[in-house]
Amino acid sequence: MADINLSRITKCFGDYRALDQVSLDISDGEFVALLGPSGCGKTTLLRLLAGFEEPGEGQISIGGQVVAYPAKGVMVSPEDRNLGIVFQSYALWPHMSVARNVGYPLEVRGMNRADRDRRIAEALDIVALGPYADRSPAELSGGQRQRVALARCLVMEPRAVLLDEPLANLDVHLRETMQQAFLDFHRRTGATMIYVTHDQAEAMAMADRIAVMDKGHIRQMAAPETLYREPADRMVAGFVGAGSVLPITGVQVENGGTCSVKLGDTRIAARVCPKLANSGHINGQAGLCLRPEDVWVEDEAPLRGKVEDCVYLGGRFRLSVRIDDDHTLPVYANRRARVGDPIGLKVADGWVFDRLAGEVA
Amino acid sequence: MQATGRLRGALPGIMTRSTGNRSSGRLLYWLLLPVFVISILPIVRLAFEGVFVGGVPSLDYFRDVLGSGATWQATANSLYTAGLGTIISLVIGGAFAFLVALTDVRAKAALVFCFMIPMMIPPQITALSWVQLTGPSSALLNAFGMAPPMGSPQPLYSAEGIALLLGIQHASIVFLTLRANLRMIPREQIEAARLAGARGGRLWWQIILPLTSPGLIAGTAMAFVTALGNFGIPAMLGIPANYPTLPTLIYQKLAGFGPSVLGEVSVLAMLIGAIAICGVAIHHRLLANRDYRLMGMVGRPLDIRLGARRSLVETILWAVLIAILVVPLMALIATSLVPAFGVKLNLGNFSFGAFYEVLFVQPSTIRAFHNSFLLSVGAAVTLVLVCLPLAYVMVRKPSKLTKLINLLIEVPYALPGVVLAIACILLFIKVPVIEISLYGTLGIIFIAYLARFLVIALRPVMNSFTQLDPALEEAAQACGAGLWRRLRDVLLPLAAPSAAAGALLVFLTAFNELTVSALLWSAGNETLGVLIFNLDDSGDTVLASAVAVLVVLVVIALMSCFQLASRRLPKGVVPWQT
Ligand SMILES: Nc1ncnc2c1ncn2[C@@H]1O[C@H](COP(=O)(O)OP(=O)(O)OP(=O)(O)O)[C@@H](O)[C@H]1O
Ligand SMILES: [Mg+2]
Numbered sequence: 001m002a003d004i005n006l007s008r009i010t011k012c013f014g015d016y017r018a019l020d021q022v023s024l025d026i027s028d029g030e031f032v033a034l035l036g037p038s039g040c041g042k043t044t045l046l047r048l049l050a051g052f053e054e055p056g057e058g059q060i061s062i063g064g065q066v067v068a069y070p071a072k073g074v075m076v077s078p079e080d081r082n083l084g085i086v087f088q089s090y091a092l093w094p095h096m097s098v099a100r101n102v103g104y105p106l107e108v109r110g111m112n113r114a115d116r117d118r119r120i121a122e123a124l125d126i127v128a129l130g131p132y133a134d135r136s137p138a139e140l141s142g143g144q145r146q147r148v149a150l151a152r153c154l155v156m157e158p159r160a161v162l163l164d165e166p167l168a169n170l171d172v173h174l175r176e177t178m179q180q181a182f183l184d185f186h187r188r189t190g191a192t193m194i195y196v197t198h199d200q201a202e203a204m205a206m207a208d209r210i211a212v213m214d215k216g217h218i219r220q221m222a223a224p225e226t227l228y229r230e231p232a233d234r235m236v237a238g239f240v241g242a243g244s245v246l247p248i249t250g251v252q253v254e255n256g257g258t259c260s261v262k263l264g265d266t267r268i269a270a271r272v273c274p275k276l277a278n279s280g281h282i283n284g285q286a287g288l289c290l291r292p293e294d295v296w297v298e299d300e301a302p303l304r305g306k307v308e309d310c311v312y313l314g315g316r317f318r319l320s321v322r323i324d325d326d327h328t329l330p331v332y333a334n335r336r337a338r339v340g341d342p343i344g345l346k347v348a349d350g351w352v353f354d355r356l357a358g359e360v361a
Numbered sequence: 362m363q364a365t366g367r368l369r370g371a372l373p374g375i376m377t378r379s380t381g382n383r384s385s386g387r388l389l390y391w392l393l394l395p396v397f398v399i400s401i402l403p404i405v406r407l408a409f410e411g412v413f414v415g416g417v418p419s420l421d422y423f424r425d426v427l428g429s430g431a432t433w434q435a436t437a438n439s440l441y442t443a444g445l446g447t448i449i450s451l452v453i454g455g456a457f458a459f460l461v462a463l464t465d466v467r468a469k470a471a472l473v474f475c476f477m478i479p480m481m482i483p484p485q486i487t488a489l490s491w492v493q494l495t496g497p498s499s500a501l502l503n504a505f506g507m508a509p510p511m512g513s514p515q516p517l518y519s520a521e522g523i524a525l526l527l528g529i530q531h532a533s534i535v536f537l538t539l540r541a542n543l544r545m546i547p548r549e550q551i552e553a554a555r556l557a558g559a560r561g562g563r564l565w566w567q568i569i570l571p572l573t574s575p576g577l578i579a580g581t582a583m584a585f586v587t588a589l590g591n592f593g594i595p596a597m598l599g600i601p602a603n604y605p606t607l608p609t610l611i612y613q614k615l616a617g618f619g620p621s622v623l624g625e626v627s628v629l630a631m632l633i634g635a636i637a638i639c640g641v642a643i644h645h646r647l648l649a650n651r652d653y654r655l656m657g658m659v660g661r662p663l664d665i666r667l668g669a670r671r672s673l674v675e676t677i678l679w680a681v682l683i684a685i686l687v688v689p690l691m692a693l694i695a696t697s698l699v700p701a702f703g704v705k706l707n708l709g710n711f712s713f714g715a716f717y718e719v720l721f722v723q724p725s726t727i728r729a730f731h732n733s734f735l736l737s738v739g740a741a742v743t744l745v746l747v748c749l750p751l752a753y754v755m756v757r758k759p760s761k762l763t764k765l766i767n768l769l770i771e772v773p774y775a776l777p778g779v780v781l782a783i784a785c786i787l788l789f790i791k792v793p794v795i796e797i798s799l800y801g802t803l804g805i806i807f808i809a810y811l812a813r814f815l816v817i818a819l820r821p822v823m824n825s826f827t828q829l830d831p832a833l834e835e836a837a838q839a840c841g842a843g844l845w846r847r848l849r850d851v852l853l854p855l856a857a858p859s860a861a862a863g864a865l866l867v868f869l870t871a872f873n874e875l876t877v878s879a880l881l882w883s884a885g886n887e888t889l890g891v892l893i894f895n896l897d898d899s900g901d902t903v904l905a906s907a908v909a910v911l912v913v914l915v916v917i918a919l920m921s922c923f924q925l926a927s928r929r930l931p932k933g934v935v936p937w938q939t
Contacts (some may be wrong), residue, residue: 085836093854
């Protein structure tokens, strides 16, 4: 049982609000990624969960147990929370061997030697470091150190695992292997996982849900596909995926959550965010989020533009096409296009949302 | 509804657990109490003498002392000699530290070993040997026929002479702190600078110096405070030259024994304390905005190639060592071998009579060795045990209280030993509550040593805690390890080298200590420092020199033992090891 609830958590460092009224509900066994630009408060949030920082306001509970509630003076210390954490720096103890590093949580829990050795061996096998058990951490490469830190966290079978950019220092292949190891571990144990990253591909590939953070706020918390298809605000739309957000006018709401939008000299069909559709000031604040895979080149199409940029991505090209002074569209194309060429575009889908939402908060 | 029900269900368990944890944190705070009693209370007690005249609060002593020209003359002299001495220490110690830590000079271990010795020799012995070396009756110079003519002034009896010896005496302090710091610099940072094209002077001024500034600042502050409170050197050199400093002024006041002695001494002590606290506060201020935490692993040591200049540099280093160590030691040995003080030493007339006398005729020598050994080992062990948790509280749980204590514990170290001794006598002559007197026992010397050397043991441990990546401790915390367990399993092993280095310094400094025990000793409880001082004072300079030579030999023997054992000890325990 380890559902995690944060309610209106605020954390200040001096005058700076690193987290501002953050609420988050994570259910038992869920794999949640915290995604956001550098300095947005991801590590701070993780440290609050682990108990290394005390929130200024709000309440945190884990598995139904209140672990931090400053208003009532409740603060359960990290050692009593039974959470596993993998640090951004490795935090291995240089005076202990790899095996002792990994087995330390079991040692603290007073497990007997034989069981401990077995569990250590298992954990080291998972991260493919079996032969390194007797080395000291100083004799390992960066990636190996990171894996020891993972093994140390896995071995204690915590009720929830907190990971702070655990794969940031690994090469691409190792990164994929380790991602798989996390997913396997997650399936096998059913532990709740909270995974901090600023790599959105990693977040999308692994997480059940992603919380996008910015400047101490959670901007949106949703399944990866929802996040991608229906971003709640401009920051999320711009941060997730290679899309673009265009200011638009002339939105006509239709039934069933769709609308038609004026783009250049034509109109296209798009989905619309219900909140915006019902708000009444749809034409002042609407933004259109287009994903490149929803736009393609069609020579005869009525929507016309000029190629501004062309990048080869391996297998296809990404063009950026200007249709008027303040609108540039991302497009995937099969053929190379010359910069400056006129081109016709067909837009199959788009997402209209409140582009001013969250800006003032 | 459901949420509040859950909350209520969960709360009792949490409350007990979190209080359990907090109380072990609070337990740490109780440590501050003995620290307060032993190292701060005596000073406070002494301060009372300064602000009460005949039991009535009064500022008379302040008016008298601060109104007197002699006070300000002595203050100026103290600042001048301590300041100039610190600069000399900085130049000598800094140059040695940089060259030994960063370049490829040979025989580093031997260089460092020899460089540590001057610090281990009591200041008054240093002064004695230098005076014997340079004066008209110099046994060594006379043996070569190079002594200045009789009646010519002793050149060391001057402000600059005092500063020179202070500088030499404390160069090893700068050296030690700086080298500890240099060892922490990741090799990559200097290599990156060299790849960026920095070479020669630019590399030194723009990269290495700023990176080592914490060590430089800390070493400078420590050398200054130590020089300020030094009594042995200004006493031996300044009193004959009629050049008073604050410590010698205090000594002269005490020797005068009037009714107002204690009050005036108390005010003078406060003056020294204030200057020392200013120095330390500036040091903390300067360090405050430099967070040089060691993240991850320490780099390998660096070996900048000196190329063709290596031999020259090595020659200079050894020449300096010979000048500051070997020559004065030779002078001391020469004096201990002459048949009578002032007699010209030559190959025909040297005698070991003085050594025979002190070792086999006078029982006090062996007793003094025994007492000093007991006191210094006891102080070193006690202080290390106290300093580990204490440094943890100061570094990881800082509060206004710990910051204040952090400044105040510097005072017993900065005050001249005599003043600390008086403060201890005042407080412990009749211990409040339990009504026993510690005066006349080894116990009072022991307590005074604890107060005086606390800083020496504490600073290295605090430094190593500041430089530890906090995630190392947090990782243990997440593994379920409680406070004491973390201290034992993670923090203690990681801080052990610096704690051991601190203990070693305490031991070696306490072994030779004179000024504190000079007032606190009693028959049967004399220390080595007292023994030497008393012999010299009663005109037995040759015997005093013989004991001093024995002390130096024992210190060198002890250092060699540590050197030999260093391979078995964790890295960094032996302070002079590379
Ligand atoms: N101990 C602290 N004191 C003061 N400010 C802090 C402290 N810790 C974090 N901050 C500030 O809080 C903000 C959030 O920091 P945090 O470490 O949570 O960022 P992050 O999202 O983890 O970034 P990154 O992806 O770069 O690791 C930053 O602006 C940081 O400067
Ligand atoms: Mg971070």
